[in-house]
Amino acid sequence: MENCQMFFPCSSTGKSVYPVMTTTDYIANSSDHVFSHGDQSSSSGGFLGLKQNSGPNTDIVKNDSINGAFHGSESEEKSSKMKGEKKIKKPRFAFQTRSQVDILDDGYRWRKYGQKAVKDNKFPRSYYRCTHEGCNVKKQVQRLTNDEGIVVTTYEGMHNHRIEKPTDNFEHILNQLQIYTPF
DNA sequence: CGACTTTGACCCGCGC
DNA sequence: GCGCGGGTCAAAGTCG
Numbered sequence: 630m631e632n633c634q635m636f637f638p639c640s641s642t643g644k645s646v647y648p649v650m651t652t653t654d655y656i657a658n659s660s661d662h663v664f665s666h667g668d669q670s671s672s673s674g675g676f677l678g679l680k681q682n683s684g685p686n687t688d689i690v691k692n693d694s695i696n697g698a699f700h701g702s703e704s705e706e707k708s709s710k711m712k713g714e715k716k717i718k719k720p721r722f723a724f725q726t727r728s729q730v731d732i733l734d735d736g737y738r739w740r741k742y743g744q745k746a747v748k749d750n751k752f753p754r755s756y757y758r759c760t761h762e763g764c765n766v767k768k769q770v771q772r773l774t775n776d777e778g779i780v781v782t783t784y785e786g787m788h789n790h791r792i793e794k795p796t797d798n799f800e801h802i803l804n805q806l807q808i809y810t811p812f
Numbered sequence: 813c814g815a816c817t818t819t820g821a822c823c824c825g826c827g828c
Numbered sequence: 829g830c831g832c833g834g835g836t837c838a839a840a841g842t843c844g
Contacts, residue, residue, distance in 0.1 A: 741817055743836060756835070760815085769835095 723783040725773075736792040737761070739768065750774045761790050 739757035747754045752772035759766040766786040773779045
């Protein structure tokens, strides 16, 4: 796979990359925050619908599962060698995009470190880690079975560095994401 | 040659 | 305890 670098902003390539809201519950089961968009407004540029003045269709869903209500597969610092240490749970943020490609170029550099088949999903889930030194951010990318046009991206952790390859509006989006994080 | 992907193995938590 | 599923590791392969 090449370094596809054109998915953001949405309009440049004719690919429809914009958020949709479909199976929010699906995400809610596995993540803490869900960012999605209420409607497929055909316009471009508003990636998650996270425009500054969020209109009525702009839903930034913030799950209440934060702070202790993590279920099942919540993220934890299980660096496999931290025996006695406390598990640190990082908040995760999931959002859906309608895209023909799986890898959204958000401006950071990611290294794929795993791929797993997921139960009840014909598409595999891919695991990526930020390659920036000292940055532990991970993300998972998965395509929905019932709508293969939708890619669910789950971010885990926050970057401790600047975006490396700024795209038009993703940095702004990230800034907004930080607003909704507890730290 | 460095950066990255692929992929099977391994580990761990959870439900039964 | 066992099996399953999710997440990670790491060696090998690929690519520019």
